[in-house]
Amino acid sequence: MANNTPKAIRGTQDIFGPDAEAFSHVVETFERVRKLYRFRRAEMPVFEKTEVFARAIGETTDVVSKEMYSFEDRGGESLTLRPEFTAGIARAYLTNGWQQHAPLKLATHGPLFRYERPQKGRYRQFHQIDAEIIGAGEPQADVELLAMADQLLRELGISGVTLQLNTLGDGETRGAWRAALIEYFSKVRGDLSEDSQERLEKNPLRILDSKDRRDKAFLADAPRIDEFLSDEAGIFFEDVKSGLKAAGVEFKRAESLVRGLDYYRHTAFEFIPDEGSAAADALGAQSTVLGGGRYDGLMESLGGPATPAVGWAAGIERLAMLVGEREADRPDIVVVVENDAMLGEATKALSKLRAEGFSADMIATGSERKRFTKAQKMDARSIVSFVSSESVKIQGERQSEIESVLA
């Protein structure tokens, strides 16, 4: 390679071969399952006005404060490459009057951008599949969404991953709990890790899932969400749990599971690999495969009417890592031109076969004598070889069927 060839941007990837097959398998499976649950496809722009994300996600979050790809367009407007789906979907819902379809079940997938330090399973351009139910405030919506996620993982053959479930309560609950946490941790501030001292200002809930030993000492006696749950929020959570049981979705209560983004209320969840499982091994430090929750406050932050909603997103690259490498499908037929004089005949045969729905490839270059061997290595179900006008040989499966197509 010439050394003046430009390199790919840091944190981006060119996906090909077995990895690309795994990637596309994830997307295809998602498309199939999403239809089973009657979610409708939507496509949103890859960039939005910066304020869409700043207002929806929260100015103080890491995503907004230091991870966005923002730039001015030629008209001087500040735009941002989407770092997540939810904010853009909410904006589309409001600006297009999609209220008329509420409750609206939406599914989408595509690239997202975050300026982060690249790592295994973490990229600057990454891809997610995403599902949302907008305009549905009842726990049944949470249950349906989680049942869909659960089925998706099962159909992908992913095991060793458990649904961790928590509630953050309604706005009031979350506020009271947050205040209690700040009060509690402020008393021992000096003994907390540096990271957690900072979290105390920005996002006290996050101290609860700190991995630092110094913080862990205080976690057992920290105020618990359940003490602050309003009656309504408590009933809501109970309904979600009993709905999941009825739907046959297994889960574990995770009291310290919180969400980084400001807009979450009530249900919060993540599918996380079990400790020591093959899945945990495959993902390294990136533990969450699929995560989401309820975001009843989001629409209002964008100036819309109060609109309840739930959603989740999952990293396609991470799911693909759990699926493992996949091979492309075997071709039905390989056509071998063992004699260049037969190229025309072979080309005609190839297009007839493809028109009949056979997947087919042709070998017609390189040494004539080596072409048959090359064809054999392609592991096709059948081989059609053109040696001469008197000698066209069909080997393998479905011989008579192929013969009648070529006749």
Place this chain on the structure above:
RNA sequence: GCGAUCGUAGUUCAGUUGGUUAGAACGCCGGCUUGUGAUGCCGGAGGUCGCGGGUUCGAGUCCCGUCGAUCGCCCCA
């Protein structure tokens, strides 16, 4: 943003305490063998050793910087 390890053909890797024209396997191209064939043999193309500087008579090898990858922290899907 912080810390650690790493960077040699298309790919996976060797390359001795610094010492002639940098090697292997697989893959690719060509020839022979095989002719119902997937084997085997021979030959060929392909690298300014990530990039830039420095030390030295001499650097793939040592030093500094830079870019990138990987593994943690952080964050998140």
